[in-house]
Amino acid sequence: MSIRFKTLAELKELLEKKEISSYELVKETFxxxxxxxxxxxITLDEEAALNKxxxxxxGKVDGDxxxxxxxxxxxxxxxxxxxxxxxxxxxxxxxxxxxxxxxxLLAAGSICVGKTNMDEFAMGSSNExxxxxxVRNPWDLERVPGGSSGGSAAAVSxxxxxxxxxxxxxxxxxxxxxxxxxxxxxxxxxxxxRWGMIAFASSLDQAGAFARNAEDCALLLNxxxxxxxxxxxxxxxxxxxxxxxxxxxxxxxxxxxIKEFDIxxxxxxxxxxxxxxxxxxxxxGANFVEVSMPNIKLSVPTYYVIAPAxxxxxxxxxxxxxxxxxxxxxxxxxxxxxxSRSEGFGxxxxxxxxxxxxxxxxxxxxxxxxKAQQSRRMIKNDFVDALxxxxxxxxxxxxxxxxxxxxxxxxxxxxxxEDLFTISSNxxxxxxxxxxxxFSDGLPIGLQLIGNYLExxxxxxxxxxxxxxxxWHFKTPNLGESS
Amino acid sequence: MDNKTVETIxxxxxxxxxKDKKEKITKDLENIIDFVAELQDINxxxxxxxxxxxxxxxxxxxxxxxxxxxxxxFLLNSPESDQDYFIVPKVVE
Numbered sequence: 001m002s003i004r005f006k007t008l009a010e011l012k013e014l015l016e017k018k019e020i021s022s023y024e025l026v027k028e029t030f031x032x033x034x035x036x037x038x039x040x041x042i043t044l045d046e047e048a049a050l051n052k053x054x055x056x057x058x059g060k061v062d063g064d065x066x067x068x069x070x071x072x073x074x075x076x077x078x079x080x081x082x083x084x085x086x087x088x089x090x091x092x093x094x095x096x097x098x099x100x101x102x103x104x105l106l107a108a109g110s111i112c113v114g115k116t117n118m119d120e121f122a123m124g125s126s127n128e129x130x131x132x133x134x135v136r137n138p139w140d141l142e143r144v145p146g147g148s149s150g151g152s153a154a155a156v157s158x159x160x161x162x163x164x165x166x167x168x169x170x171x172x173x174x175x176x177x178x179x180x181x182x183x184x185x186x187x188x189x190x191x192x193x194r195w196g197m198i199a200f201a202s203s204l205d206q207a208g209a210f211a212r213n214a215e216d217c218a219l220l221l222n223x224x225x226x227x228x229x230x231x232x233x234x235x236x237x238x239x240x241x242x243x244x245x246x247x248x249x250x251x252x253x254x255x256x257x258i259k260e261f262d263i264x265x266x267x268x269x270x271x272x273x274x275x276x277x278x279x280x281x282x283x284x285g286a287n288f289v290e291v292s293m294p295n296i297k298l299s300v301p302t303y304y305v306i307a308p309a310x311x312x313x314x315x316x317x318x319x320x321x322x323x324x325x326x327x328x329x330x331x332x333x334x335x336x337x338x339x340s341r342s343e344g345f346g347x348x349x350x351x352x353x354x355x356x357x358x359x360x361x362x363x364x365x366x367x368x369x370x371k372a373q374q375s376r377r378m379i380k381n382d383f384v385d386a387l388x389x390x391x392x393x394x395x396x397x398x399x400x401x402x403x404x405x406x407x408x409x410x411x412x413x414x415x416x417x418e419d420l421f422t423i424s425s426n427x428x429x430x431x432x433x434x435x436x437x438x439f440s441d442g443l444p445i446g447l448q449l450i451g452n453y454l455e456x457x458x459x460x461x462x463x464x465x466x467x468x469x470x471x472w473h474f475k476t477p478n479l480g481e482s483s
Numbered sequence: 484m485d486n487k488t489v490e491t492i493x494x495x496x497x498x499x500x501x502k503d504k505k506e507k508i509t510k511d512l513e514n515i516i517d518f519v520a521e522l523q524d525i526n527x528x529x530x531x532x533x534x535x536x537x538x539x540x541x542x543x544x545x546x547x548x549x550x551x552x553x554x555x556x557f558l559l560n561s562p563e564s565d566q567d568y569f570i571v572p573k574v575v576e
Contacts, residue, residue, distance in 0.1 A: 093560060094559075094560060096553065096556040096557065096559075096560070189536045189537060190536075190537050190539075203534060203535050203536065229542070229544065232541040232542065233535060233537065233539070233541075235537070236542070298521070298522065298525065300518075301518060301519040301520075301521050301522050302519075302522065304515060304518065304519050305519050305522065312496060316496075316497075319497070320562060321561070321562075321569055321571055322557070322560070322561055322569055323557075323560035323561060323562075324560075324562075325562075326562035326563070330572060331572065332572050332573070332574075333571050333572050333574050334497070335572075336571060336572055337497045338497045338498065338499050339499070341496075341497055341498055342498050342499045342500075345498070347504065347508070350498055350500070350508070351508060351511055351512065351515070353496045353498065354489070354492050354493065354496060354498070354508070354512055355512060355515055355516070356496075357492045357495050357496040358484075358488070358492050358512070358516065359519075361492065361495065367523055368519065368522070368523075370532055371522045371523060371525070371527060372519070372522055373532030373533050373534055374527035374530040374531075374532050374533070375522055375525060375527065375530075376532075376533045377530055377531060377532065377533035378525075378527070378530060380533055380536060412511050412514070412515060413514055413515065413518050416518075427536070428536055429536025429537060453537075
């Protein structure tokens with residue numbers, strides 16, 4: 001039986017009906033991974049995964065996700081399993097503990113098959129900054145899968161796993177989900193624990209999920225999201241069951257279209273898909289309202305001050321002393337720091353550390369960092385105002401479909417603009433997701449749904465209703481060329 | 484963004500740039516700083532900086548030991564250690 005492209009819910013049913021064993025499922029998963037050409041994984045954990053599958057088959061494991069193989073982004077610490085964060089500097093790092101998100105998913109019975117490839121320290125929108133090689137998009141191996149969670153997105157898109165974790169600091173779940181033709185969600189900032197997530201920009205980082213549809217994402221979020229006293233920004237409000245409202249009727253619901261996002265500048269197929277998606281929601285009874293968010297145009301520059309500032313501070317911990325890469329042949333401690341960091345970090349990471357150091361340095365702090373924090377509040381206020389008028393906000397997830405590998409690596413700003421539509425939700429901290437909604441140049445594109453604080457349920461409801469009335473999420477890449 | 488500024492911030496960040504990449508990185512940094520400079524023109528009078536989107540205060544907890552010492556586990560990840568210590572090049576002459 002082919003398990004490729006099966007949803008999480010379908011695999012659960014097959015296991016429950018004993019039509020397949022977890023052992024067979026895991027075996028088949030590794031077989032598919034070994035023939036894959038997307039370079040989605042950095043580290044595999046076959047022996048442990050097979051042992052866990054046997055435990056499930058022997059009735060020793062239960063839970064919502066019991067016996068299901070999933071993948072973890074290599075940014076989450078996994079106990080006794082190498083965690084590189086896509087960087088040379090952590091090439092040999094074996095965490096002595098599990099991230100809370102990983103712990104939660106294991107407690108629900110899921111089986112971790114391995115760690116997915118990603119942009120180095122999650123800094124990138126194409127997965128080309130990974131020390132472990134570029135990930136290729138299963139829809140076209142010459143194109144990027146998006147980033148930074150490119151490995152997770154490609155692995156789900158290619159049907160290697162039915163679900164994977166991701167993290168989203170400026171669009172790192174939604175943009176690759178869009179470019180790979182799958183569903184991905186970033187919850188409200190603080191809804192999922194950051195404990196054990198290797199920090200990039202702590203006030204923006206948030207864990208989330210990739211799956212084949214919104215319903216599977218809801219099930220995953222039921223476990224990914226939790227209150228965690230080990231993360232001081234963790235939200236203490238009780239988590240909803242995200243499946244409870246997924247079938248709600250959309251009659252009379254309001255969807256906001258951001259006036260300042262100029263859709264007409266995008267290519268025709270992206271515009272057409274957007275119009276068609278509007279019609280689907282209209283047919284379901286929802287109404288469209290234009291919302292003005294005058295400060296949203298400041299999102300990308302605001303982000304590229306705040307994120308590098310936080311990154312320069314967070315990444316100062318990598319110094320070659322307690323863990324990670326240490327340079328050879330050094331004469332003194334300072335040289336050890338400089339050489340270990342210079343040899344261990346890639347170019348994009350260095351660029352961001354330097355920008356962060358610059359904007360935080362004496363004389364520039366007020367002009368850049370403080371100003372960006374002020375503009376961040378203005379952007380947040382725009383969201384608060386807009387979301388008091390509408391239920392959700394809708395936009396494209398990315399300006400275009402997947403671009404060619406190497407086509408944007410020379411100009412960092414062009415790459416940064418990939419996240420034009422996604423970055424603002426991270427600055428405001430609101431939940432957002434991407435669902436497949438068409439094709440441009442024969443490649444998938446995504447529709448973004450943004451919700452109010454702690455209203456993950458609502459965007460999942462909209463996404464699920466959309467998917468009940470469309471078939472984009474059933475489309476799969478032709479793997480004739482890729483495996 | 485001149486060479487000297489790049490050298491200063493590189494040192495602050497304890498990074499040394501490869502000679503052949505220095506020019507490109509300097510140019511990139513200059514472009515990025517130009518790109519974010521747009522923020523300097525906006526009116527932010529009376530706007531309180533936002534550092535955390537939720538604006539919640541960090542929760543307090545009792546100051547008690549919550550985990551056991553696992554120093555041998557953590558030392559395992561060290562590039563160089565000896566018994567209870569991380570080894571680094573000599574600091575005091």
